[in-house]
Amino acid sequence: xxxxxxxxxxxxxxxxxxxxxxxQWFAEVESLTVEKGHLPQGVAFSHDGREELSLGPEAYTxxxxxxSESLATAAEIAQRCPxxxxxxxxxxxxx
Numbered sequence: 067x068x069x070x071x072x073x074x075x076x077x078x079x080x081x082x083x084x085x086x087x088x089x090q091w092f093a094e095v096e097s098l099t100v101e102k103g104h105l106p107q108g109v110a111f112s113h114d115g116r117e118e119l120s121l122g123p124e125a126y127t128x129x130x131x132x133x134s135e136s137l138a139t140a141a142e143i144a145q146r147c148p149x150x151x152x153x154x155x156x157x158x159x160x161x
Contacts, residue, residue, distance in 0.1 A: 067133040069100060069158040070140035074128040076151025077121040087148040092130075095143060100131040123151055131158070 080088070092102070105128055108119040121127060127150070134140040137157050144155045 067135060070132050070134050070137065070144075071156045071158055072130040072132065072140070072144045072147065073126055073154040073156070074130070074147070074149065075126050075154065076123050076149065077125055077127045078123065078150055084148060091147045094146070095130065095132055098132040098134065098143070100133060102128070102130040104128045 092099075105126055106121060108126075110117045110119055119125060130147075132140060132143060134143065137155065140157075141155050144153050147153050
């Protein structure tokens with residue numbers, strides 16, 4: 067099986083109902099999950115300088131690394147995830 071990174075983008079304070087949807091999705095993918103994490107803050111660097119990153123609608127807020135047979139299957143799994151702004155899926159090559 068290959069590894070895929072699901073990036074979760076967008077944050078708004080979750081209601082109890084939204085948290086329940088997230089918890090159900092995490093339980094659904096638990097057997098496929100390699101690692102997961104929350105990204106509460108960060109720093110971006112560009113030619114324009116340094117920018118402090120915080121939670122908000124455009125922020126990357128977490129990730130879930132899963133094992134799957136293909137990008138198509140990983141995308142189907144990610145599409146079922148409740149999202150605020152968007153969810154992105156990438157195949158991890160190497161390591």
